[in-house]
Every structure is written in structure tokens, then in C-alpha cells.
Amino acid sequence: xxxxxxxxxxxxxxxxxxxxxxDLTVEPGEFCVFVGPSGCGKSTLLRMISGLEEQSSGxxxxxxxxxxxxxxxxxxxxxVFQNYALYPxxxxxxxxxxxLSLARTPKDEMRRKVETVAETLQLTDYLERKPKxxxxxxxxxxxxxxxxVRDPEVFLFDEPLSNLDAALRSQMRIExxxxxxxxxxxxxxxxxxxxxxxxxxxxxxxxxxxxIEQVGTPMELYERPATPFVAGxxxxxxxxxxxxxxxREMGCEVYGIRPEHLEVSETEGRWTGRVRHVExxxxxxxxxxxxxxxxxxxxxxxxxxxxxPGQTVHATPNTDKEFRY
Amino acid sequence: xxxxSPYPYWFFLPAGAIFLVxxxxxxxxxFYFSLTYWDPFEARFAGWDNYVQFFSEPFLVRGLTNTLxxxxxxxxxxxxxxxxxxxxxxxGIFAQGFLRSVVFFPVLxxxxxxxxxFQELMHPTEGAINLALAAVGIDGPGWLTNxxxxxxSVALVDVWRGVGLATLIYIAGLATIGQxxxxxxxxxxxxxxxxxxxxTVPLVRPxxxxxxxxxxxxxxxxFDLIWAMTRGGPGFxxxxxxxxxxxxxxxxxxxxxxxxxxxxxxxxxxxVAPLAWWLNRRELEA
Amino acid sequence: MTRxxxxxxxxxLLVAFVVFVIPFLFVAINAMKTAQDASSLDFSLPERWVxxxxxxxxxxxxxxxxxxxxxxxxxxxxxAIALLVVFGAMVGFVIQRRPSRTSRVxxxxxxxxxxxxxxxxxxIWVLQGINLFKTLNGMILIQVAxxxxxxxxxxxxxxxxxxxxLDEAAIIDGAKPWQIFFRVVLPLLKPVTLTIIVVQSIxxxxxxxxxxxxxxxxxxxTVQLTLYNFQSQFVSQMNLLFMNILLITIPPLLVFIFFxxxxxxxxxxxxxxx
Numbered sequence: 001x002x003x004x005x006x007x008x009x010x011x012x013x014x015x016x017x018x019x020x021x022x023d024l025t026v027e028p029g030e031f032c033v034f035v036g037p038s039g040c041g042k043s044t045l046l047r048m049i050s051g052l053e054e055q056s057s058g059x060x061x062x063x064x065x066x067x068x069x070x071x072x073x074x075x076x077x078x079x080v081f082q083n084y085a086l087y088p089x090x091x092x093x094x095x096x097x098x099x100l101s102l103a104r105t106p107k108d109e110m111r112r113k114v115e116t117v118a119e120t121l122q123l124t125d126y127l128e129r130k131p132k133x134x135x136x137x138x139x140x141x142x143x144x145x146x147x148x149v150r151d152p153e154v155f156l157f158d159e160p161l162s163n164l165d166a167a168l169r170s171q172m173r174i175e176x177x178x179x180x181x182x183x184x185x186x187x188x189x190x191x192x193x194x195x196x197x198x199x200x201x202x203x204x205x206x207x208x209x210x211x212i213e214q215v216g217t218p219m220e221l222y223e224r225p226a227t228p229f230v231a232g233x234x235x236x237x238x239x240x241x242x243x244x245x246x247x248r249e250m251g252c253e254v255y256g257i258r259p260e261h262l263e264v265s266e267t268e269g270r271w272t273g274r275v276r277h278v279e280x281x282x283x284x285x286x287x288x289x290x291x292x293x294x295x296x297x298x299x300x301x302x303x304x305x306x307x308x309p310g311q312t313v314h315a316t317p318n319t320d321k322e323f324r325y
Numbered sequence: 326x327x328x329x330s331p332y333p334y335w336f337f338l339p340a341g342a343i344f345l346v347x348x349x350x351x352x353x354x355x356f357y358f359s360l361t362y363w364d365p366f367e368a369r370f371a372g373w374d375n376y377v378q379f380f381s382e383p384f385l386v387r388g389l390t391n392t393l394x395x396x397x398x399x400x401x402x403x404x405x406x407x408x409x410x411x412x413x414x415x416x417g418i419f420a421q422g423f424l425r426s427v428v429f430f431p432v433l434x435x436x437x438x439x440x441x442x443f444q445e446l447m448h449p450t451e452g453a454i455n456l457a458l459a460a461v462g463i464d465g466p467g468w469l470t471n472x473x474x475x476x477x478s479v480a481l482v483d484v485w486r487g488v489g490l491a492t493l494i495y496i497a498g499l500a501t502i503g504q505x506x507x508x509x510x511x512x513x514x515x516x517x518x519x520x521x522x523x524x525t526v527p528l529v530r531p532x533x534x535x536x537x538x539x540x541x542x543x544x545x546x547x548f549d550l551i552w553a554m555t556r557g558g559p560g561f562x563x564x565x566x567x568x569x570x571x572x573x574x575x576x577x578x579x580x581x582x583x584x585x586x587x588x589x590x591x592x593x594x595x596x597v598a599p600l601a602w603w604l605n606r607r608e609l610e611a
Numbered sequence: 612m613t614r615x616x617x618x619x620x621x622x623x624l625l626v627a628f629v630v631f632v633i634p635f636l637f638v639a640i641n642a643m644k645t646a647q648d649a650s651s652l653d654f655s656l657p658e659r660w661v662x663x664x665x666x667x668x669x670x671x672x673x674x675x676x677x678x679x680x681x682x683x684x685x686x687x688x689x690x691a692i693a694l695l696v697v698f699g700a701m702v703g704f705v706i707q708r709r710p711s712r713t714s715r716v717x718x719x720x721x722x723x724x725x726x727x728x729x730x731x732x733x734x735i736w737v738l739q740g741i742n743l744f745k746t747l748n749g750m751i752l753i754q755v756a757x758x759x760x761x762x763x764x765x766x767x768x769x770x771x772x773x774x775x776x777l778d779e780a781a782i783i784d785g786a787k788p789w790q791i792f793f794r795v796v797l798p799l800l801k802p803v804t805l806t807i808i809v810v811q812s813i814x815x816x817x818x819x820x821x822x823x824x825x826x827x828x829x830x831x832x833t834v835q836l837t838l839y840n841f842q843s844q845f846v847s848q849m850n851l852l853f854m855n856i857l858l859i860t861i862p863p864l865l866v867f868i869f870f871x872x873x874x875x876x877x878x879x880x881x882x883x884x885x
Contacts, residue, residue, distance in 0.1 A: 052779050073785030085776035089798040099784030102794075146780070331778060332709040333788050337717055340698035340759055347756040348724055351737050355730035363732075419620025426871070427631045433863040433874070437819050437838045438856040442638055445849065453637060453654050485630070490878060497879035546728045549819040553839070567820075570731060574824075579732045586730045593726055 001028045002063030002076065002153035002186055004049065009058035011044055011210075018044055020210040021058070026154075026188060026203070031180050034190045035197040036207035036233070043158055045207070046190045050079050050156050063153050073099075078147035079156040083163060084139045086131040086146075092118070093127040096145045117145045120182075137168050144179070157189040161196065173199055194234055198222070206230050228254045228325050237286055237298050239323070246294060252324035259286065259300040261321035269314025273297060275307050289315065352590070359587045363580035375584035384561040388569040388585075392592070395480050395565055396544030402484045403540045404533060407491025412525065414492065415499050425496070429489035436486065440553025443482045444469065469555055472562035479554050479563060483547065491536045498532025499525070534604040538597060545593050566592070642854040649850035661850075669854040672844070676829070677837050677858065684834040686747055688815045691754035692808055695762045697797075698755065699807070703766030704796055708778070718763070725760035731824050738825060750826045750833075754815050762807055765877065769803040770796065809870040810877035813863050834859045 004026040011019035019041045026032045034042040047053035049060060051072035059068045067075045086095050093114055094101075100110045118124045121141045131139055140160065147155055157176075161169045177200055180187055191197055197204050198218045206213040206221065206229070214226040218234075225231035231239045239258045247255040263269065264287065273291035282303050289297040299315055307313065359375055361368040379385045414425050431439065446453045447468035455465030468478040506528065510520050526533075548567035551557065557564035557572065564572075566589045573582035633654075641649045642665060644657040670677050702721070706714045734753070735744060743749030773796065781791045819835035826833065832840065838855055845852040867874065 050783065052782065072779075072783045077783065079780070079783050081776045081780060083774060083776055085774065085780040087777060087780075087795055098781070098794075102785050102790060146784075150784070329788075330709060331782050331788050331791060332705045334705065334713060336701040336705040336788070336792070339694075340702045340755075340763075341717070343694075343698070343752050343756050344721065344724065344759055346737065346741070347734065347753055348729065349720065351730040351733035352727060354733040354736065358733055358736075413619070413623060416616070416619070418616045418623060420624050421620070424620075424623055424627050426867075427627050430864075430867060431631065432878075433813050433817075433867050434860050435817050435819075435835055435838070435856070435863070437835050438638075438860055441838060441842065441852060442634055442856060446634065446637065451651060456654070493875060494879050497875075542726055549835075553819075567728075571823075574732055583730060583732045586728065586732070589728050590730070593728065597726060 001184060003028050003061075004154055004186060004188065005059075005061040006045075006049070007059045007061075009045070009048060009060065010056045011041075011048060011053065012056045017056075018210050019048070019055075022212055024205060024212065024215065026186060028186055029184045031177075031187045031189065031200060031202045032205060033197040033201035033203070034188065034205045034207055035192065035194055036213075038192055040207040041210040042190045042192075042207045046156055046158055046188060049075075049154075049188065050077055051075050052079075076153035077156055078150045078152035078154075079158065080140075080143045080147050080160045082159040084131075084143040084160075086139060086142055088131055091128050091130055092123060092134070092142050092145075095131065095142055096149050098146070099150055113149055117149045120148070121145050136164050137172065140164065140172060144176075148183070153186065155185055155187040157187065159191055160189075161191070162193075176200060195236065198234070204234075206233060208233075225256075225323065228256065228323075231256045231323055231325075237300070240297050242294060247324075250322075250324055254323075254325040256323035256325070257317045258321060259298040261318040262297075262299040263316045263318065264299050264301050264305075265314045265316070266311075267314065269316040271297070271315045273313060273315065275309050275311045275313055277309060278307050287313070289313065291315070355583050355586050355590070358580060359584040361580045363583065364577045365579070368580070371580060375581045376588070378581060379584055379588060384564065385569060385585075387561050388557075388564040388566055389588070391476055391563065392545060392565040392567075392589075395476060395483075395547065396541055398477070398480045399483045399487070399544045399547075400537055400540040402480075403488050403491040404536050406484065406488050407495050407536055408526075408529070408533070410488065410492040411495030411499055412521065415496055425492070428492050431486045432489045432493075434486075436549040437553045439482065439486050440550050443485075444554050447478060470559060472559050475555050475559060475563040479551055482554065483544070483550055486550070487540065487543065491540060494536050494539075495529065495532050498529045498535075502528045530604075530607075534601070537604065538601050541600070542593060542597055545589065545596070638853050638856050638860075641850055642857045644850045646848045646850050649853065650847065665850050665854045666858075669851050669858065672841060672851070673829075676832055676840070677834075677855070679830070680832045680834045680837045683747060683831060684816055687750050687754060687833065688812050690751045691758065691815055692811050694751070694755045695758050695811060696804055696807060699759055699762030700766045700770075700797060700800055700804070701792060702759070703763045704770055704792055706763070707767045707770040708775070718767070721760050721763050723760075724757070725764070729757065729821075735824065745826060745828050745831060747826075747831065750822060750831075753821055753825055754818070757821070758811050758814065762811070765803050765807055766800065769800060773799055805870070806873040806877040809866055809873045813866060813874075816862060 004024075006022050006024045009019060009022045010017065022045060034045060036042050044053060048055050049062075051067070051070060055068065059066060061067065062075055062077070087098065090098065096117055097110050097114045100113065105113075114127075115124070118127055121144060123138065123141055123145060126134060126138060126142075131142065134142065143160070160176075161172050164172060173196060180200075189196075189200065201218055203215065204218055204221055205215050208229050214221060214230045216224075221230060221234045225234060228241055232241055235258055237259050239256045241254055241256045243254055247253055271291045271294060273289040273294075275287055276290050276296075277288040279286040279288065280303065284303050285301050285305065285307065287299045287301060287307055289299060291297045297315060301307070358368060360371060360373070362371045362374070363369075379389070410428060414421055414428070418424075447455075449455060449465070449467040449470050452465075452468070454468070458465040466474055469475050502525070506524050507520055510524050515523060546567060547565065548571065551563060551565055551568050552571070555563045557568045566585055570582050570585040570589070573579075573585065637654060640654075640657065643660050643662040645659055645661055648658050702717070706718050738744035738749050738753075743752065777795055777799075778791050781795045786794065817835060818833075819839070822831075822833040822836055823839070838852070838859065841852065841855060845855070
């Protein structure tokens with residue numbers, strides 16, 4: 001359980017700066033999620049913490065120790081890769097024990113450690129199998145087992161769930177959260193999926209274009225997004241954002257309102273528009289509206305209400321929940 | 326300070342040392358030694374004498390022209406026959422797999438064995454080929470004894486031996502052409518011959534490039550088959566650069582032999598490299 | 612299969628038989644004739660089948676030179692391939708994983724080795740300088756130098772299909788470069804290694820030119836040179852010459868039968884990319 005501190009971390013590829021000065025503290029035992037669109041630098045940042053990628057400048061401290069120049073294996077970290085990176089020629093037992101065998105751990109101790117880990121991950125029956133003979137979820141657990149057995153100060157996850165199908169993904173989200181509660185270790189988790197970020201994180205770091213946009217708890221980001229980018233990125237369906245006349249009218253450059261914070265009425269309201277498309281999710285319905293002088297507008301309404309394409313409706317924003325930038 | 330790469334350059338060392346000492350060093354040294362009178366005892370600077378000799382002595386000039394004739398003849402025949410055989414052996418005929426093996430097997434057999442075998446088969450009076458020709462009333466030529474025919478005869482045997490590799494490469498190339506091109510051509514009313522010229526030949530180009538380049542390099546460098554069949558004879562009529570290099574080495578004219586080596590190197594560099602560049606460029610345009 | 616397919620197939624089979632199979636039958640049949648019978652060179656069945664006697668005589672010629680040659684050829688082939696596989700894979704690994712100017716230069720040199728004819732006499736001069744001329748060790752290293760281009764080419768292409776994350780996982784597990792290579796990457800190269808072993812073993816076993824130059828001497832004889840050396844001696848005993856051809860053709864034939872797939876993969880590698 002260790003603190004991770006990044007100070008003015010930068011990375012250039014050729015002449016291109018992809019990480020433009022990142023300062024960040026991840027508290028001991030925290031589950032911290034890096035989220036952002038592809039190409040925002042979140043994976044590069046994680047790989048710099050792991051030591052697989054070398055920083056151009058800045059420092060990295062783990063547990064109060066400056067590891068900026070340390071080898072990856074000396075940083076007290078473990079990493080779970082997107083495609084699991086299991087050694088295909090080794091059995092589950094050998095995969096989990098690979099690092100221990102490199103460190104010349106005595107056979108008995110290695111056996112005990114591997115079996116303990118396998119038990120917590122329900123892999124005991126599969127120890128002698130090759131990765132090829134496992135399901136996606138089992139492979140994922142082996143990759144996690146390989147990380148746990150190192151007993152690291154910090155766990156690093158690089159989009160570990162993106163190769164799984166939707167049902168397995170939500171199950172693994174729960175398993176990872178439980179694992180974090182049990183181990184109470186510091187975990188840094190990279191994803192492009194804001195649902196994963198919202199559901200699992202203690203702290204979310206939103207990255208965009210190599211810079212941190214905002215750091216906060218999931219609810220802070222939802223309720224008080226610091227920039228239009230964060231406002232648009234966190235929350236589903238995404239927030240309605242308007243520039244131009246409406247924003248000027250509201251006395252700002254960008255005006256934002258979440259779909260769930262619009263009151264839709266058949267009779268009266270602030271904006272008048274036409275229903276273009278009705279997306280029924282069951283409990284909720286998402287209305288795609290076309291509003292004169294505004295353009296497209298999303299609104300979330302209760303699933304019990306009925307709307308039809310072509311129908312004219314009125315929408316009114318909840319003034320407490322408006323965002324102005 | 327940079328951390329060490331997980332892919333260190335010292336991995337090049339063992340192979341690099343062997344390659345440098347036994348391949349690069351002799352190649353570089355050959356440029357110097359080709360300018361000397363060199364024998365088992367000494368190397369005296371000779372200027373361009375060895376090269377002048379190569380381009381003036383009739384039997385050495387013959388070696389140069391023979392090398393070119395041999396390389397282009399075998400390369401051309403292997404390319405054409407290889408493509409035709411590959412088309413035949415991918416058309417779903419009876420015993421296709423077996424035929425592929427039969428055509429390919431000579432590639433793997435000892436070249437010296439093949440050479441000696443054909444030396445016997447091509448014997449002017451007792452060889453099986455001429456006996457067979459005589460049986461149908463043809464008076465077979467002196468395949469290896471007629472000076473104007475010997476080189477051609479060896480070239481034919483080289484094609485016999487090497488066409489299997491060309492065929493194999495073409496079969497791999499043909500396998501990458503989607504069936505839909507042929508279907509589209511058929512719907513457009515193309516005959517089988519038109520399909521061959523308009524679809525197969527252009528789309529199998531990468532394989533053609535490989536076959537031409539490989540067989541040209543092989544043809545320019547060929548030594549063992551010629552040596553087994555004619556030793557450059559009769560006279561010098563079937564000598565090629567590689568056999569001249571060996572003969573001059575044996576006779577103790579090491580400088581002359583090395584000049585031959587340099588000429589062969591330059592010949593390959595100036596024929597194959599531009600050709601490869603040209604063929605690859607046409608490929609990109611196509 | 613269509614009727615047309617059968618007819619073309621049958622004709623092809625007949626032509627292939629005459630062109631490609633009869634020469635080998637000719638070798639086999641003549642290897643079983645008596646010397647006098649074989650001297651006529653025609654395509655008749657032996658008057659008397661003397662396969663075993665011919666075999667024994669051929670093997671015994673010149674103090675069992677054929678057995679010595681087999682031994683030498685096998686030593687050269689096995690040692691050269693062992694070195695080629697390990698050293699070649701190391702080069703292919705770093706060239707593929709570390710794209711840099713150095714890697715590109717090394718790769719260009721090694722590929723040039725596929726084209727450039729070796730400078731034979733200067734090579735002899737170098738071998739003499741390091742006391743490896745006329746030695747099996749020298750011959751082994753020569754075969755490594757000449758086989759490197761093909762080996763590195765194949766390994767580089769294959770290593771590009773192995774995900775880099777495997778190396779990275781091993782790095783995090785604390786593996787040193789040589790551990791990444793020998794414990795993670797090399798075991799995954801098995802299929803391409805088999806291809807390399809099969810193709811190179813045939814190439815080296817069948818090599819005539821290079822032992823002729825670099826390995827003269829009776830005690831250094833290799834398999835391909837037995838034919839050449841016996842040629843003058845066998846001029847009146849064609850049966851034994853053919854028996855010799857037969858005996859040195861058997862190993863490649865066996866390899867061909869068992870490893871057809873690897874040979875095809877190796878020989879056609881790069882054909883599609885050009």
C-alpha cells in the first residue's frame with residue numbers, strides 16, 4: 001500500500017509531446033482510474049509509471065522512493081495487460097510463478113504462494129492447463145494472479161476488460177472492486193470506458209491531449225465537471241453542450257445541460273422541438289430532439305411516458321443543474 | 326542516464342562476429358586482392374592487369390558471356406515453366422498433390438548427383454536420351470560433347486532441377502488471388518486464356534519478381550552443376566564465371582580468381598539490384 | 612473432379628513420370644546392376660540383382676570414406692544449425708524489437724549476404740589466418756555465415772507475430788534480456804525453427820562448392836565430395852557411382868517425406884510479399 005507521486009512528467013516521441021507535464025498524487029490504497037479518449041496519453045502515462053516507457057523529464061515516486069530511473073522490476077509494481085500477455089508455452093502454474101522462478105525463489109515457497117493465489121482466484125483446478133485451454137475470464141484471472149503473487153505496492157491495469165464480452169465485463173468489474181477491497185492495495189487502472197471509471201474508481205483522472213483535465217471522485221466529476229471536455233466525457237448519454245447564440249444569451253462561451261436535467265412537456269416549455277428518434281431503454285427513454293435555433297438535443301424521460309417521432313414537444317432545463325463555461 | 330534497453334545490441338555479437346570475419350572481411354579484401362598478382366606465396370600490386378586480362382583473353386570473355394546467357398536462359402525458362410506448372414497444379418487435376426511433390430523433389434537432391442546422372446543420360450552414343458531418340462528415328466546430338474550445345478544442355482538440366490522451386494513459389498502466389506476475380510472475369514465473358522493473361526499474370530506479379538530474382542542470382546552464381554557435368558568443357562565452351570574462379574584458384578592464379586569474384590559480385594549488384602528495384606516499382610504502380 | 616481434370620491429370624502424370632521419375636528409377640536400377648551390365652547405360656532391368664554387394668563395395672571404397680563423409684557432413688550440419696538457430700534468432704529478435712538505425716544497417720548487411728557471392732580465395736586467406744582452413748570447425752562457421760541471411764529473414768518475420776506484451780510482462784517479472792529471449796521468446800519460435808532446421812539441413816548437407824574450397828583433404832571429405840572423388844575411380848563401375856548417388860539422396864528424401872510442410876513454408880517465405 002503505497003503512495004504514487006508524479007511530478008511534471010513529460011514524454012516526447014520524436015518531436016511530438018504526448019504527455020505535457022503531469023502532476024498527480026495517488027493516495028495509498030486508492031483505486032485510481034485514468035480515463036480519456038484514445039490517444040489522450042493515458043496508456044503512455046501508465047507505461048511510464050511501470051517503467052516500460054521512459055519519461056523525457058519529470059520524476060516518479062512510489063512509496064516515497066524515487067523510482068524515476070529504476071528498472072520496471074524494481075519499482076514494486078505489477079501490471080495486467082489488455083491482451084493478458086500470458087506466456088503461451090507455460091502452464092497456469094508456471095505463468096503465475098514465472099517472476100518467482102526468475103528471482104530463484106525456493107520450490108516449496110513458490111508452490112505455496114502460487115497455490116494460495118490460485119485459490120483466491122478459483123484457479124486451483126486449472127493450474128496445469130495452458131492458457132489456450134482457458135476461457136477469457138479465466139485468462140484474465142491468471143493475469144491478475146500473476147500480478148498478485150508479486151505482492152506489489154501498486155497494481156497497474158491497462159484496459160484489462162476491453163477484450164471481454166459485455167456480461168463478463170460487468171462481472172469482472174465487481175470482482176476487481178472486491179479484490180481491491182480485500183487487498184487494499186494502490187491500484188491504477190486505465191480505460192477509455194467512462195462506465196468502468198464511474199463504477200470502480202475512488203478517484204478519476206480525466207486526460208485529454210496529454211494533459212490532466214480534472215481529478216476527482218466520480219460524483220465530483222459528474223456534478224462539477226471543471227471543463228466542457230469533462231462535462232461531455234463523463235455521464236451517459238452525454239451532456240448537451242452549446243456554443244454560439246444560446247451560450248452568449250446565457251452569458252458564457254459554452255452552455256451545458258445533462259439529458260436527465262431537462263423537463264419535457266407536450267404543452268409548454270422553454271425550447272420547442274420535434275422528436276426525431278425515440279430510444280427506449282425500459283426504465284428510461286432517450287429522446288433525440290431537433291430544436292429550432294439550437295440543433296440536436298438529448299433528453300432523458302421516464303420510460304412510462306410515450307413519445308412518437310415527428311411529435312412536437314417542449315423542453316425546459318433545470319436551472320440548478322446548468323453548466324456555464 | 327538512459328536505462329538499458331531490454332533488447333541489447335550485444336545480441337548481434339556472436340552472429341555478427343562470424344559474419345564479419347568470414348563474409349564481410351573477405352568481400353572487402355577481395356577488392357584489394359583483385360588488384361594484385363597473388364599466389365600461394367606472395368601478393369604483388371598489379372593495378373588493373375587482372376581485369377584487363379578478364380576482358381581480353383577469349384576464354385575468360387567466353388566465361389563472362391556464358392554466365393549471362395546461362396543466367397537469363399535458366400531464369401526465363403524457370404519463370405515461364407514455373408508459372409505454367411503452377412497453374413496446372415492448382416487447377417484441381419487428378420493426383421495434384423503427388424505431382425507437386427514429384428516436380429519439387431529434384432530441388433532437394435544433391436546437385437552433383439543430378440549432374441553425374443545427366444552426364445550419363447546425355448552420353449552421345451550410349452546415353453538413354455539419345456537411345457530413346459534413336460528408337461523413334463531421330464539422331465540425337467552430342468549434348469555435352471558439342472561445344473555449341475554443352476552450355477545449353479547444362480542449362481536445361483538446371484531448369485529440370487530448379488523449376489520445382491519456381492513452381493512452389495508460384496503456387497503460394499496463386500493461392501493469394503481471390504476466386505472472386507476469376508468469377509468477375511467469367512461474368513464479363515473472359516475466356517480461360519483471357520483470364521490467364523488479364524487476371525493471373527498481373528496478380529501473381531510478386532511471385533514473378535521473387536522467381537526472377539532468385540533464379541537470376543542462382544544462375545549467375547552457379548558452379549556445382551556445371552562442374553559435375555562438363556567442368557567448363559569441351560575446351561572452355563561451357564565455362565562460367567564461377568568455374569573460371571575455381572580453375573584459376575586451382576592453377577595458383579589467386580589474384581585473377583579473385584578478380585573474377587569481384588566481377589561476379591558487381592554483375593549481380595548491377596543486374597539484380599536495378600531489376601529488383603524496377604520490378605518492385607512496377608508492382609506498386611499496378 | 613471433372614472428366615477434363617482426370618484426363619489432364621493423367622497426361623500430366625505420364626509426362627511427370629517420364630521427365631522426373633524415370634531419371635531416379637534409372638539411378639536405382641543401375642545401382643543394382645553388375646559393373647559390366649551397368650556400363651551399357653541403357654534402361655533395362657538388371658541381368659543379376661546385386662544391390663547388397665554394390666552397397667557393401669561402395670561403403671568400403673577407400674577405407675570406408677563414405678562413412679567418414681557421412682560422419683563429417685552430419686557433424687557440420689548439426690553444429691552449424693545449432694549455432695544458426697540460437698545466434699540467428701537473437702539477431703532477428705533485436706532487429707524486430709528495436710527499430711533503430713543500427714538494426715536497419717545490420718539487417719541490410721545480412722540481407723546483402725543472400726545476394727553477394729562469397730569471395731572464395733580471400734575467405735581461404737582469412738581461414739588460414741585464424742587456423743581454421745581445412746578444419747571442420749572452420750567449415751561449420753562458414754555455413755553459419757552463409758546461412759545467416761535466410762535464418763534471420765525467417766526469424767524476424769515470425770517474431771513480429773509475437774506480441775510485445777509478453778516481453779513486457781517478463782520485464783516486469785524481473786527478467787533480464789537473455790531471460791526474456793531464452794525463457795519467453797525462443798520457446799515460442801518452435802514452428803519457424805523447425806522450418807529453418809529442415810531447409811538448412813538439406814542445404815548444408817547438399818553443399819558441394821564450399822567444402823570443395825574450404826575443406827580439402829581426404830580425412831575431411833563430406834558427402835557431396837564422395838561422388839566427385841569417386842568419379843574417376845568409378846568410371847568403369849557405373850553401378851557403384853549410382854549406388855553412391857542413391858545413398859546420398861536418401862537423407863533428403865526422408866526429410867522431404869516427413870517435413871514436406873516445413874519445406875514448403877520455408878522455400879516460399881517472402882514469395883508473397885516479394
